[in-house]
Amino acid sequence: xxxxxxxxxxxxxxxxxxxxxxxxxxxxxxxxxxxxxxxxxxxxxxxxxxxxxxxxxxxxxxxxxxxxxxxxxxxxxxxxxxxxxxxxxxxxxxxxxxxxxxxxxxxxxxxxxxxxxxxxxxxxxxxxxxxxxxxxxxxxxxxxxxxxxxxxxxxxxxxxxxxxxxxxxxxxxxxxxxxxxxxxxxxxxxxxxxxxxxxxxxxxxxxxxxxxxxxxxxxxxxxxxxxxxxxxxxxxxxxxxxxxxxxxxxxxxxxxxxxxxxxxxxxxxxxxxxxxxxxxxxxxxxxxxxxxxxxxxxxxxxxxxxxxxxxxxxxxxxxxxxxxxxxxxxxxxxxxxxxxxxxxxxxxxxxxxxxxxxxxxxxxxxxxxxxxxxxxxxxxx
Amino acid sequence: xxxxxxxxxxxxxxxxxxxxxxxxxxxxxxxxxxxxxxxxxxxxxxxxxxxxxxxxxxxxxxxxxxxxxxxxxxxxxxxxxxxxxxxxxxxxxxxxxxxxxxxxxxxxxxxxxxxxxxxxxxxxxxxxxxxxxxxxxxxxxxxxxxxxxxxxxxxxxxxxxxxxxxxxxxxxxxxxxxxxxxxxxxxxxxxxxxxxxxxxxxxxxxxxxxxxxxxxxxxxxxxxxxxxxxxxxxxxxxxxxxxxxxxxxxxxxxxxxxxxxxxxxxxxxxxxxxxxxxxxxxxxxx
Ligand SMILES: Nc1ncnc2c1ncn2[C@@H]1O[C@H](COP(=O)(O)OP(=O)(O)OP(=O)(O)O)[C@@H](O)[C@H]1O
Ligand SMILES: [Mg+2]
Numbered sequence: 001x002x003x004x005x006x007x008x009x010x011x012x013x014x015x016x017x018x019x020x021x022x023x024x025x026x027x028x029x030x031x032x033x034x035x036x037x038x039x040x041x042x043x044x045x046x047x048x049x050x051x052x053x054x055x056x057x058x059x060x061x062x063x064x065x066x067x068x069x070x071x072x073x074x075x076x077x078x079x080x081x082x083x084x085x086x087x088x089x090x091x092x093x094x095x096x097x098x099x100x101x102x103x104x105x106x107x108x109x110x111x112x113x114x115x116x117x118x119x120x121x122x123x124x125x126x127x128x129x130x131x132x133x134x135x136x137x138x139x140x141x142x143x144x145x146x147x148x149x150x151x152x153x154x155x156x157x158x159x160x161x162x163x164x165x166x167x168x169x170x171x172x173x174x175x176x177x178x179x180x181x182x183x184x185x186x187x188x189x190x191x192x193x194x195x196x197x198x199x200x201x202x203x204x205x206x207x208x209x210x211x212x213x214x215x216x217x218x219x220x221x222x223x224x225x226x227x228x229x230x231x232x233x234x235x236x237x238x239x240x241x242x243x244x245x246x247x248x249x250x251x252x253x254x255x256x257x258x259x260x261x262x263x264x265x266x267x268x269x270x271x272x273x274x275x276x277x278x279x280x281x282x283x284x285x286x287x288x289x290x291x292x293x294x295x296x297x298x299x300x301x302x303x304x305x306x307x308x309x310x311x312x313x314x315x316x317x318x319x320x321x322x323x324x325x326x327x328x329x330x331x332x333x334x335x336x337x338x339x340x341x342x343x344x345x346x347x348x349x350x351x352x353x354x355x356x357x358x359x360x361x362x363x364x365x366x367x368x369x370x371x372x373x374x375x376x377x378x379x380x381x
Numbered sequence: 382x383x384x385x386x387x388x389x390x391x392x393x394x395x396x397x398x399x400x401x402x403x404x405x406x407x408x409x410x411x412x413x414x415x416x417x418x419x420x421x422x423x424x425x426x427x428x429x430x431x432x433x434x435x436x437x438x439x440x441x442x443x444x445x446x447x448x449x450x451x452x453x454x455x456x457x458x459x460x461x462x463x464x465x466x467x468x469x470x471x472x473x474x475x476x477x478x479x480x481x482x483x484x485x486x487x488x489x490x491x492x493x494x495x496x497x498x499x500x501x502x503x504x505x506x507x508x509x510x511x512x513x514x515x516x517x518x519x520x521x522x523x524x525x526x527x528x529x530x531x532x533x534x535x536x537x538x539x540x541x542x543x544x545x546x547x548x549x550x551x552x553x554x555x556x557x558x559x560x561x562x563x564x565x566x567x568x569x570x571x572x573x574x575x576x577x578x579x580x581x582x583x584x585x586x587x588x589x590x591x592x593x594x595x596x597x598x599x600x601x602x603x604x605x606x607x608x609x610x611x612x613x614x615x616x617x618x619x620x621x622x623x624x625x626x627x628x629x630x631x632x633x634x635x636x637x638x639x640x641x642x643x644x645x646x647x648x649x650x651x652x653x654x655x656x657x658x659x660x661x662x663x664x665x666x667x
Contacts, residue, residue, distance in 0.1 A: 009485045013471075020473040225469030228435055229526075233486040234459050381435050 002242060006235045010243035017217070018251075024216075027208050028255040031201050035262040038197065063147045064104060065089045067113040074113075076158040080347075082150045102172075109144055110135040110172060111151075134169035141169045153193050157343040158355075164320045195345040198263045202341055205255035206277060210284035211291075212305050214248045218292035219301035222380065231380045241375055245285050252281040264345060272349045275357065276340045283333045283364040286371035293378045333363040385444075386411045386534055386565040387432065392441035394427050394589075401427045403589040405441070409567060409582075414560040416580035416597075417569045420662050424589040425569040426466055429536050432567070433463050446533060459487070462527035466538040466569075468519040470511040476522050477507040480529060487530035497525040502551065516543040524552060528559065535559065537568035541575060553579055573655040577601075587662050597654050604657040608650045609635055613642035 018024060063085050067074055070091070078089045095110075096103045104110060112133040132151070136143040148167060155165060221227040230240060256277050260267050267273055287308060295301035312334060318325035329335050336356035343349050351357065387409040394402040402424040409415045419425050430436035432445060434454040443450040448457035470479050480494040498504050501521040506514065514522065520543055527535065540556070541549045549572075556579055560566055570576060576583055577597045584594040595603070607626040612619060622638065624631040638644065 006486070009482070013482055016478070017471065017473060224472070225465060225467060226471055228465075229469045229483075230486070232433065232458050232461075232463055233483060234488070235486055236455060381437070 002239055006239040007243045011247055014247040028205055032258045035259045039262050062086045062108045064110045066092050066095055066110055068092050073158050077154055080154050085146045107137055109137055129164050131166045135172040137172050157339050198345055199342045201259050202256050206252050206280050209252035209255055210248050210281045211288040214285055214288035215292045215301045215305045219298040223298045228380045237376055248285055249281050270344050272351055272354050273344045279360050279364045280337045283367050286367035289371040290374045293374050333360045336360040384411055388444040390442045393439045395439045401589050405591050411565050412563050414566045414579055414581045416576045416583040419586035423586045426538055429538055461534040462532035463536045464523050464527050464540055468523050472512040475508050475510050480526055483526050489530055493529050497529045501525040517548055534565045539570055573658055577654045585661055592661055600657045601654055604660055605652040610648055611638050612646040613644045
């Protein structure tokens with residue numbers, strides 16, 4: 001039984017506490033300030049945006065993305081082609097050839113997809129490396145910058161299914177004077193887009209409001225015994241838990257709303273954005289509830305929350321290397337948060353076509369069950 | 382006597398291999414002011430925590446106001462108040478805000494907040510944040526909070542710890558008042574004077590085991606040792622003797638001393654509840 005009057009009283013108490021500890025949400029203010037600065041200041045002039053030394057405007061360069069084997073990520077990319085540069089995704093056999101070498105129109109560049117040490121697990125999952133060799137006309141590897149600027153963000157919206165991607169570049173015409181080219185030559189700035197930063201900011205806000213803040217407040221309540229005083233009052237456990245969740249959800253939504261409103265207000269009308277924020281928030285609040293109830297003290301709870309975050313990051317890196325971690329990652333709802341948020345940031349996504357939304361729903365549902373029983377059993381004892 | 386308010390049957394609480402409460406059985410009647418005593422670490426707080434449902438018993442059954450604990454915790458929790466041994470206020474709230482929160486949770490009119498604060502002489506400090514309260518003020522605020530919703534059963538874990546003489550008297554007065562108005566009070570304390578003054582009945586717990594349970598007066602009469610100390614002078618020396626009046630030969634000896642010796646001082650030793658407590662728990666320890 002849930003009584004709205006109880007929820008209101010408990011929610012009011014949470015907000016009062018927040019008003020007396022405003023520093024608790026300073027991080028959200030800070031991130032909003034970052035967003036505001038991003039939105040109002042001019043971008044640093046980027047090497048990639050300027051014409052190359054060979055005089056050709058880079059946006060004019062057409063890129064041929066050449067593959068041997070059609071795969072899902074390529075399908076995904078072909079559905080999301082940019083206006084500039086013009087990119088053609090073609091099979092190797094369909095590239096014009098003259099004297100055994102490719103004969104592309106002048107100023108056109110090629111990007112060759114090469115599968116490296118690929119292996120298949122016993123469950124049929126392909127794991128391995130994909131190397132993209134960019135072949136640029138003339139001497140300047142920067143010619144390909146607009147392509148990479150599109151490629152990496154577009155790829156990251158897609159679940160790479162255990163594939164690891166690498167980028168390398170060499171001149172199309174080997175006779176041309178060699179300029180050293182490698183990933184180091186590509187500025188990080190080329191890979192970072194406003195959408196990417198906005199997504200990262202949202203992730204930080206959600207993690208902070210729903211996991212860190214909840215763990216910290218709940219563990220404090222437990223350690224001080226305030227929680228047991230409230231449990232002994234007529235408010236029941238469901239009402240206490242629900243009011244906590246509502247409070248942190250409001251902070252999370254407030255923070256996300258501020259950041260999206262500053263950086264890309266048009267996205268605010270996207271239902272998928274709010275659905276993903278809602279699901280991730282609920283999932284992280286459940287994780288936080290479990291941490292806060294199982295930890296003995298506030299200090300150990302804060303450390304556990306940190307371990308969860310760092311452990312998760314390490315897991316995500318390892319998942320590209322080892323099957324075990326790859327499968328664990330599929331069970332983490334956070335796995336779907338980033339690509340979903342990022343794609344909504346870029347363009348409208350239909351609720352019914354958002355990849356992973358359904359899985360996320362199921363995983364978060366499971367977490368709700370775990371957190372509930374955890375809080376009921378050990379919440380205040 | 383009326384119906385039992387609290388019934389504890391064969392309660393056992395273990396923490397790992399350590400037994401904190403062992404086979405405790407007690408019945409506390411309605412309207413009774415019950416003292417629960419024992420040396421440090423005897424298991425008093427543990428027992429109260431079982432009674433309020435915050436500690437799961439290893440075995441045994443508990444009924445509070447006719448409800449099983451912990452199974453029917455939700456039905457019974459509104460009927461009791463609990464003053465824990467450590468304060469659990471919301472530190473960043475003022476005293477009044479703390480009480481107001483609980484008044485609203487218990488659906489009591491906000492006027493009870495002021496009544497409660499006045500009752501414990503906290504009206505002046507009502508708008509000061511709790512983190513600035515002294516230990517005694519915190520304790521009083523806790524009591525004010527728990528009496529606000531007029532519970533039928535009140536658990537007090539050391540209510541007068543850290544209180545000055547005046548506040549101690551104030552709280553004792555309050556406890557007596559509450560009991561006379563029909564509240565069942567279950568209290569632990571280390572203040573033996575308090576026990577003699579206010580408790581209807583007392584149970585003594587030692588190392589988790591119930592040692593004895595009776596009224597304070599009965600305790601004193603049952604365990605009192607009536608000793609007379611005599612001091613007399615003989616050939617320039619001062620001699621002291623302690624004589625137990627319950628033994629015939631020692632009574633004879635006392636008469637002899639008074640009759641024949643040059644007495645300097647003869648006095649009986651006071652024996653109060655504190656001595657009983659020390660005697661009982663001391664025996665239980667050895
Ligand atoms: N959570 C716990 N884990 C392990 N042992 C515990 C726990 N709680 C209590 N104990 C042990 O149970 C025994 C009884 O503790 P309890 O707090 O009930 O004593 P007490 O009678 O209230 O003492 P005091 O007069 O000092 O308040 C102690 O030896 C204590 O160490
Ligand atoms: Mg104690």
